[in-house]
Amino acid sequence: MSSKAQSSYNLNQARQTVQQLRLEARNERIKVSKASADLMNYCIECARTDPLLMGIPASENPFKEKKPCTIL
Amino acid sequence: MGEMEQLRKEAESLKDQITAARKAVQDSTLQEAAAGITVVGRIQMKTRKTLRGHLAKIYAMHWSTDSKLCVSASQDGKLIVWDSVTTNKVNAIPLKSSWVMTCAYAPSGNLVACGGLDNMCSIYNLKGKDGNVKVMRELAAHTGYLSCCRFISDTEIITSSGDCTCILWDIETGTQKTVFAGHQGDCMSLAVAPDFKFFISGACDFTAKLWDIREGTCRQTFGGHESDVNAIGFFPNGNAVITGSDDATCKLFDLRADQELITYQDSSIMCGVTSLAPSLSGRLILAGYDDFNVNIWDMLKAERVGVLAGHDNRVSCIGVSADGMACCTGSWDSFLKIWN
Numbered sequence: 001m002s003s004k005a006q007s008s009y010n011l012n013q014a015r016q017t018v019q020q021l022r023l024e025a026r027n028e029r030i031k032v033s034k035a036s037a038d039l040m041n042y043c044i045e046c047a048r049t050d051p052l053l054m055g056i057p058a059s060e061n062p063f064k065e066k067k068p069c070t071i072l
Numbered sequence: 073m074g075e076m077e078q079l080r081k082e083a084e085s086l087k088d089q090i091t092a093a094r095k096a097v098q099d100s101t102l103q104e105a106a107a108g109i110t111v112v113g114r115i116q117m118k119t120r121k122t123l124r125g126h127l128a129k130i131y132a133m134h135w136s137t138d139s140k141l142c143v144s145a146s147q148d149g150k151l152i153v154w155d156s157v158t159t160n161k162v163n164a165i166p167l168k169s170s171w172v173m174t175c176a177y178a179p180s181g182n183l184v185a186c187g188g189l190d191n192m193c194s195i196y197n198l199k200g201k202d203g204n205v206k207v208m209r210e211l212a213a214h215t216g217y218l219s220c221c222r223f224i225s226d227t228e229i230i231t232s233s234g235d236c237t238c239i240l241w242d243i244e245t246g247t248q249k250t251v252f253a254g255h256q257g258d259c260m261s262l263a264v265a266p267d268f269k270f271f272i273s274g275a276c277d278f279t280a281k282l283w284d285i286r287e288g289t290c291r292q293t294f295g296g297h298e299s300d301v302n303a304i305g306f307f308p309n310g311n312a313v314i315t316g317s318d319d320a321t322c323k324l325f326d327l328r329a330d331q332e333l334i335t336y337q338d339s340s341i342m343c344g345v346t347s348l349a350p351s352l353s354g355r356l357i358l359a360g361y362d363d364f365n366v367n368i369w370d371m372l373k374a375e376r377v378g379v380l381a382g383h384d385n386r387v388s389c390i391g392v393s394a395d396g397m398a399c400c401t402g403s404w405d406s407f408l409k410i411w412n
Binding site for chain 1: 075076079080082083086087089090093094096097098099100101102104105106109112115117120121140156157254289290291292293307308309311312326328329330331333351352353354355356358371372392395396397398399410412
């Protein structure tokens with residue numbers, strides 16, 4: 001790129017960067033305490049139905065090899 | 073003052089404004105909020121299945137929404153669709169280019185996609201009339217490698233690339249709908265929000281960005297990592313983002329508070345994070361590392377609560393099935409393992 005083209009490219013980049021930052025600066029933000037509480041509540045509410053967290057009983061695990069049983 | 077200098081000053085001022093606005097809502101920390109919660113007990117998972125068949129490094133895997141089938145991509149030049157329960161290969165698709173870096177399963181189960189150093193995203197129809205799996209579309213426009221791709225539906229897919237952009241494609245016409253530009257480094261991975269309205273991308277500029285799919289705009293940018301962001305995922309309710317980086321840490325960013333809430337790190341872990349996936353409730357974060365292991369983190373307490381050790385080389389990809397019943401890991405050792 002010629003040096004003139006490079007400076008006009010850099011100028012465009014800078015304009016876009018500022019435009020993007022203006023957008024992001026305007027975002028509404030909630031308090032960290034509320035964000036954290038909501039995350040915690042979600043985890044707690046969904047815990048019981050999280051198989052990797054609770055463990056899966058062998059009889060309900062489609063990936064577990066079924067051991068053969070002998071009937072005595 | 074020249075315009076360039078003016079713009080530079082305004083950029084600095086805006087960055088300070090954002091930092092101040094983030095600090096202004098920091099009335100607590102996630103650590104403090106979770107102080108009363110006990111750490112999750114030790115998580116021990118076993119390898120239930122080993123999927124053997126690839127002849128070279130596995131670079132990517134993705135579960136089908138049915139929680140039984142999954143697709144994997146290897147630099148042996150094949151995409152394999154597996155039945156994870158029986159370990160049978162449902163499809164073995166030979167690729168034009170063996171330099172594949174990503175693969176994806178469409179939510180419908182009808183299509184799979186892949187791409188890599190060919191700079192293209194190839195779409196394959198698994199449900200063709202004569203039973204043969206053929207290339208349906210080749211999406212070409214990126215000027216860099218394809219690092220990740222995720223379907224929105226059978227007609228739309230999002231790709232991330234080493235050319236620093238992400239693209240939303242119309243699969244039917246094979247054309248670009250929207251180009252998402254803004255990252256200052258290679259885009260390494262992407263994840264679509266549960267409501268399909270947003271997606272997030274992680275890049276080699278050390279940041280993660282949240283994008284509005286329909287508006288085509290970047291809504292938020294998250295910094296803090298000290299190296300490339302290789303892996304990214306949404307917390308299950310869509311309100312937070314988890315990232316994994318070459319700086320050996322994972323981080324949780326809350327979207328509504330617009331900031332990092334916690335970092336998952338340990339002084340004994342010194343290698344990069346390659347991949348990550350949350351468990352169904354989001355309480356566990358499973359992260360794959362360069363040291364051949366997967367570490368399981370308690371998302372709220374930032375403590376390591378388990379390890380999946382079983383691969384003989386780097387864990388390159390990880391996924392938790394939609395019903396949360398199993399975790400699948402893929403490795404440079406050429407095997408996939410199913411754990412629960």
